[in-house]
Amino acid sequence: MLNFTFYNPARIIFGDDTELKTGEWTQKYGAKKVLLHYGQSSIKKNGLFDKVVQSLNEKGIAYVELGGVVPNPRWSLVKEGIELVKKEGIDFILAVGGGSVIDSAKAIAAGARYQGDLWDVFMNGGAIVDALPIGVVLTIPAAGSESSSGSVITNEEGWFKRSIGGEVLIPKFAIINPKYHLTLPAYQTACGIADMFAHLLERYFTQVDNVDYTDRLIEASMKSLIHMAPLIVENPDDLNVRKEIAWIGTMAHNGTMSTGRLGDWASHNIEHELSGIYDIAHGAGLTIIFPAWMKYVYKYNPARFEQFARRVFDVDYAYDQQEKTILEGIKRYERFAQSIGLPVRLSDVQIGDDRLKEMAEKCMVGRSSTGQFVKLKEEDVYQIYLLAK
């Protein structure tokens, strides 16, 4: 086990009617004037926007709206947000939405306190040490951004997708009422589950030894998702299952599952080029990239992949059949993704092979390698794209 520091001060306020407490918690963290940041009009249709605004009004907290965040949130809107915050004297960023809105809010919060061009930080390691406080009302469980320290933004100039991180970016509070997840379209629900699962996979595939306890916590989380996913596909209105999935999404990315281990994160970087260029959903990109990455790297630590197959997907071949076991584990991950309607090959989403070289090149801009399980170079990334065809 590696040395680690675990610090996650996000206050999770979870369950029925919790959105009514938005004003109360925003006030407790000292806000006078908030940027109310959101995506599309869905929160206006389902009544959440009105409830949040009423809750702010009751506490006498002023707000300025900035909507329009899109999946794979854009640097151009972040820049607009930073200028608005400075102009309006805003002291708190309230994100009402999913991972994209939260990531956009975090970037605005960091930019408001940064002297210079924040994009330079994105391109150079991404360490953030100061930011405005952030609060969250979560509408899509997936990214885990509601209690994580990171933010991923896409710059339209060159379509670079890059991240920043720092404990000041951990939201002060995250309000999670899974009632608002009931109306998510099936595809979006599935992409969210795939994203959570990917956060667990990135942490699971480590070369660090003696991490038996966190192995078991990650396995428990993956098994819960495998159990819950078909239930919610079958019955999207099941609030009990929505609650379980929402909590797994937060736990998968709040740092608990990383303690003492070094995660990989190559698949996220390799996927970022895909969803950066083609603008497909991040979750769908991940179920395409992960099987290809697994097939490319499993020989670097077969025992770990065997454990994954046996413990998570209950593969039970005889123990002298290691490779067969591993490949069956990867196959069962693919079948799991397909069972909730997600693609597992580039051809499933009509992406050809004409830009794979370009994506592999872009993935390495500003990096000498990607991933920790195996430190991949540009040629490795290209081979993984080819395996995903």
Place this chain on the structure above:
Amino acid sequence: MLNFTFYNPARIIFGDDTELKTGEWTQKYGAKKVLLHYGQSSIKKNGLFDKVVQSLNEKGIAYVELGGVVPNPRWSLVKEGIELVKKEGIDFILAVGGGSVIDSAKAIAAGARYQGDLWDVFMNGGAIVDALPIGVVLTIPAAGSESSSGSVITNEEGWFKRSIGGEVLIPKFAIINPKYHLTLPAYQTACGIADMFAHLLERYFTQVDNVDYTDRLIEASMKSLIHMAPLIVENPDDLNVRKEIAWIGTMAHNGTMSTGRLGDWASHNIEHELSGIYDIAHGAGLTIIFPAWMKYVYKYNPARFEQFARRVFDVDYAYDQQEKTILEGIKRYERFAQSIGLPVRLSDVQIGDDRLKEMAEKCMVGRSSTGQFVKLKEEDVYQIYLLAK
């Protein structure tokens, strides 16, 4: 799943040489003069005391010593600590020790800011809203107090063992270097494991439905302990295993495993009377009380006890054998405790039945019932003591 708020801002600083950072973190939380609170002389023998003092000196932080905390920490020493803190103008409580030292430190931190007699709060619900900041250097992994919001203290006047709680009691930081756990005697190691296991059991046995995810997290934690315990009994010097056990101990009690559920905690209360009167180790008291409690209450939710037997202890009788499965699960918990040298009956520690009525009576002072899985009355508690004979 129930509504919940999860908030745990304790900074865990885990691993090799982390004790050298004590001064740095104490300073970051604003301390100028600390109460250095500890138990017996073991930290002076193993060098930890000197390292902590040197680390404080390097940052120019003054300290006043208060040692002498004993297992089942005493109200008399807490009172002494409160007076000392007020007299010396101390602004930070640094606990160097295990759960008893930390609990004592929390009570002192609360008492320093409380107008009136803090023991009244212990006897009347125990809600704390203000306290001095607390830091921890953990020497015994067991109680989970290093990142919990509670403190349990024994008052020698009447031998009442009662608790206080409040998020202000969560330590600002907890430094955990499992190297210092290597010299723990086998019995103390075993009692620590039993205490962690009990924290998981208290949370596991709930009547709340739709808590599949947290069920699996708790099961993963219990299975890890079952796996690790014999390894450390066999080889007390295995630092890798010490690390895993230490992290399970913190996770078992930091609130994660309680999210969305209502824990029971009757067994803790029933045990408190035992270790309050007889001054046996808390962990050893728990392995005596829990099997008796299980036998007394399993009929109120057999499916949950069946799940415990099957998933945690791998009992695999045919599925029409529910009661046999449950009783075998309880038996395997007893065997697990015995395998690490712990008692499972009062007679194992030479405690007779002459004071059982008195303990049952005392357990109900200030309470109308104890436990949530089943709300137990005095007669129930007495019956459980009898089952533990």
